[in-house]
Amino acid sequence: MEKKARIYVAGHRGMVGSAIVRKLHAEGYENIITRTSSQLDLRNQAAVASFFAEEKPDFVFLAAAKVGGIMANNIYRAEFLYDNLLIESNIIHSAYETGVTKLLFLGSSCIYPKMAPQPLKEEYLLSGFLEPTNEPYAIAKITGIKLCEAYRSQYGCNFISAMPTNLYGPNDNYDLQGSHVLPALIRKFHEAKINDQPSVEVWGTGSPKREFLHADDLADACFYLMEHYNDELFVNIGTGEDVTIRELAEMVKETVGFEGELRWNTDKPDGTPRKLMDVSRLHAMGWKHTTELREGIERTYQDFLANEVLYVE
Ligand code: GFB
Numbered sequence: 001m002e003k004k005a006r007i008y009v010a011g012h013r014g015m016v017g018s019a020i021v022r023k024l025h026a027e028g029y030e031n032i033i034t035r036t037s038s039q040l041d042l043r044n045q046a047a048v049a050s051f052f053a054e055e056k057p058d059f060v061f062l063a064a065a066k067v068g069g070i071m072a073n074n075i076y077r078a079e080f081l082y083d084n085l086l087i088e089s090n091i092i093h094s095a096y097e098t099g100v101t102k103l104l105f106l107g108s109s110c111i112y113p114k115m116a117p118q119p120l121k122e123e124y125l126l127s128g129f130l131e132p133t134n135e136p137y138a139i140a141k142i143t144g145i146k147l148c149e150a151y152r153s154q155y156g157c158n159f160i161s162a163m164p165t166n167l168y169g170p171n172d173n174y175d176l177q178g179s180h181v182l183p184a185l186i187r188k189f190h191e192a193k194i195n196d197q198p199s200v201e202v203w204g205t206g207s208p209k210r211e212f213l214h215a216d217d218l219a220d221a222c223f224y225l226m227e228h229y230n231d232e233l234f235v236n237i238g239t240g241e242d243v244t245i246r247e248l249a250e251m252v253k254e255t256v257g258f259e260g261e262l263r264w265n266t267d268k269p270d271g272t273p274r275k276l277m278d279v280s281r282l283h284a285m286g287w288k289h290t291t292e293l294r295e296g297i298e299r300t301y302q303d304f305l306a307n308e309v310l311y312v313e
Pocket of ligand 1: 068069070071073108109110133134137138165166167178179180181182184185201202203204205208210245268269270271272
């Protein structure tokens with residue numbers, strides 16, 4: 001990408017999009033195009049088409065999506081499917097119509113079958129049944145991959161896809177019903193510490209395993225792929241290492257300095273037992289993450305403390 005290139009980051013206010021914008025600024029890019037959701041409703045086909053026709057971006061990072069943790073995915077099943085299908089279809093089609101040079105679509109590790117062998121290789125896509133709690137979101141993300149493949153094979157568009165593992169970092173969602181596990185635990189342990197509570201509720205059994213990647217590492221990988229990768233096959237992005245939810249809870253508890261007990265609420269779902277990414281393709285290309293989980297949790301807790309007023313309304 002030339003430094004003068006016009007780059008549209010869709011979803012720039014979210015955790016992933018804001019990390020991509022930080023990365024682009026750090027690399028010296030200045031022509032970064034953004035729109036808030038009130039300025040441009042990405043579910044509106046006509047609005048997206050005229051935005052692309054007017055702005056004519058050269059490159060697109062498609063980081064806009066309706067996202068959330070296990071409960072949000074399970075409750076708002078219609079929106080997770082409908083909104084995400086509209087957002088990605090409108091952007092990908094408009095990118096084709098206006099001759100975008102290259103587009104990167106971001107999916108999720110939940111596209112893989114619930115019982116797929118571990119670690120998850122890219123070729124396991126569509127080899128089995130999905131995890132029920134996030135099936136609508138996964139179907140939307142699989143559709144995004146297939147849209148990129150279809151526009152590439154039919155029209156020769158350079159549209160690539162990447163599948164990040166579970167993410168965390170600045171600008172995460174700290175709403176306890178809608179958030180992912182890591183921000184939820186930071187907030188719960190912090191509030192329990194401040195309020196001298198004897199225990200904190202943690203969902204499920206604690207036995208599921210998850211892999212966590214810092215959003216800044218993800219942004220770095222996205223930039224790397226935009227610069228170096230031009231193939232149809234999508235690429236996993238992760239660390240290649242996972243921990244149990246119990247281990248994660250202990251790490252967050254220690255970082256925050258909460259000294260009480262954990263209460264496991266097994267009425268809440270566990271979700272997929274494990275989703276560890278096989279990152280050998282990405283490693284073979286020469287990219288590896290730099291933030292280890294403990295350090296990342298520490299940084300994220302500091303960010304939470306600095307922005308608590310914004311994050312917790
Ligand atoms: O991060 P999380 O919501 O999403 O939950 P998934 C991960 C695990 O942490 C589950 C447990 O086993 C939860 O039961 N957990 C424990 C908690 N305490 C909590 C808590 O206080 N809040 C939350 N949220 N979880 C999502 C998918 O799955 O991951 C999405 O639903 C997407 O589609 C995303 O793929 C990355 O890893 O289970």
